[in-house]
Amino acid sequence: MNIDVLVAEIGSTTTVVNAFGGLHGQQPAFLGQGQGVTTALQGDVRVGLREAMADLQQKLGLETLEYEEFLATSSAAGGLRMTVHGLVLDMTVKASREAALGAGAVIKLVTAGRLKASDLKKIERIRPNMIMIAGGLDYGERETALENAEKIRSLELPLPVIYAGNVENQEEIREIFSGSPMELYVTDNVYPRVDVLQVEPARKIIQAVFEKHIVHAQGMEHVYDLVSGSVMPTPGAVMESAKILKEVLGDVLILDVGGATTDVHSVTAGSEEINRILLAPEPEAKRTVEGDLGIYVNRMNLAERIGEETLRKELGLGFGEVEELPPVPQKPEEIALALRLTEEAVKTSLERHAGNLRNLYGESAGRKRVAEGKDLTEVKFIIGTGGALTRLPGAAYILEKIQTMGRGERLYPQKEAKVLLDRNYLLASLGVLSRHYPEAAKRLMLESIGLWNEEGVDHVSLD
Structure with missing residues (x-):
């Protein structure tokens, strides 16, 4: 049995590992699934991963578990914890929140307008994996986002910050975070014009930053000792499958x-x-x-x-x-x-x-x-x-x-x-697999939901 890719889904309580083969040809196949207990909160996610891999190996009847790639999704250790800070609740704040949720984040704090001292204390207590700053239509209000950036910069927290607000502020935002332990990422405004949501660029940045910084989450420090490729937030991977x-x-x-x-x-x-x-x-x-x-x-x-x-x-x-x-x-x-x-x-x-x-x-x-x-x-x-x-x-x-x-x-x-x-x-595992093998992942999705037959998409079931 040739296993091309293993994909782990590291959940809050259980970890599953799925095996896929035939990804380089015309017959992609789901080969089997192993399950273990998630051990991120116990300090090392590898223990639960190895347990799930051993369970998979036993179910497949293999002497050794050999594979080419190992990908993963994760919602363990609190998942992708974010705080979101915008200008107007029903406009830039809503757009920022939609971008973060669509990327797979668990939002721990949302604020509108200028940050208060109590808000900054909450951010310090939450210790998010990522902070998002927005605010102002393009070429509109500027000061709130700049002031919020200054206040967040003063926290000196070693975590990434995403700016997705008024395009006119981008140069000043870069200056504010210059020399800071907070790594800055600048992307398109999530609410550039009235009644226009533009959340996809921010979603992609959030997922890319999560993948880069996942090793800093509790118990995930050694995840790349086993995983050789992408690690996505589990909800973000499901959203990829949904699209x-x-x-x-x-x-x-x-x-x-x-x-x-x-x-x-x-x-x-x-x-x-x-x-x-x-x-x-x-x-x-x-x-x-x-x-x-x-x-x-x-x-x-x-x-x-x-x-x-x-x-x-x-x-x-x-x-x-x-x-x-x-x-x-x-x-x-x-x-x-x-x-x-x-x-x-x-x-x-x-x-x-x-x-x-x-x-x-x-x-x-x-x-x-x-x-x-x-x-x-x-x-x-x-x-x-x-x-x-x-x-x-x-x-x-x-x-x-x-x-x-x-x-x-x-x-x-x-x-x-x-x-x-x-x-x-x-669906979660296939969302991350779709980044590498889009056509195979699509077919495996349709098989899993019962809409694929020998001729391809089952159009009878679609009617």
Whole structure:
């Protein structure tokens, strides 16, 4: 068996290693998957990686595990922690936040306007992996971003800073950070003109900087002792897969329910009708991360949202059983509970991700119909990935319920949208693989979601 590439997904609780072959020819193949416990917080991610590699070797029945390349995605040790600082909350701050989230960041602090002393103290406590400064339309307001840069520079923290604000400030920003221990990266303005989001250049910079600085994260210092190629933030890798699937299939929505968080990715421009009444622009590719909605680390948050009385009525289980739920449910009652928590995570995260319609009333104009947030009405495929939705039996039914949720004012996918599962749990790994083997990764994505047959893309399933 020839293994071309191993791709590790280093999660908050588990590490998986996927093996791929045939990448240099016309028959790319997923060969198998090994699993271990993530050990970044214990000081050395290599322990969990080697455990997952040994599990893979045993499953493949190999005496030795030989491969050409080793790539990885990571959300361990807190993932990519960022703070974001802009000018106006609904403009440059929103655009900066969208760029950071789309790149796979976990945003720990967002500020609008001039930084206060208390904000600087928060940044010092957070110790982010990266700081992003924006503010001002191109050739517009300049002073806020410059003042914020001076204040952030004064912290003398040894971490990268990305500037994505008013283009007129770029020279002064470079002067401010000259000689600083903070490595500066300058990119295009995320909000160059009114109602124009330009987040892709900043996303690419964020991911490149993450890859360069990942070795400074807790427990990740020796990751390149094993990994020979790219390391991407796991959510950013899923977003890469979402963009590729959008090119092939049309508008997509991907939900990733994990042990610590629930991520929602959508790639859709929305409908022309909704865009005409949208109050503020939305990016085509949008990610939201819900740090309070994980079915293991944050299981009590989900249980409290459901309510103990409801849990007892539906499952005959209370908060005590929720507390004792293991990371990998085995018993029937554990699986039933995990499914119910997963359903609540999907329902709540989608409510937060999707936009809605509402009425505005004015004395002269009367009632005006407007839209706010992300329009998902054009989504053609709803795809589930992550451990909960791909490993728990019956999880597809949870996604099918989306088609009956949010009727009326919510901008949810319509009933025609098809539900698919990332059956091999590969979308994150294939996102990073797509950087090196784009066509092979595309085919493997379609295979994993059940839309590839011997003739290629299964057009019957698309109809």
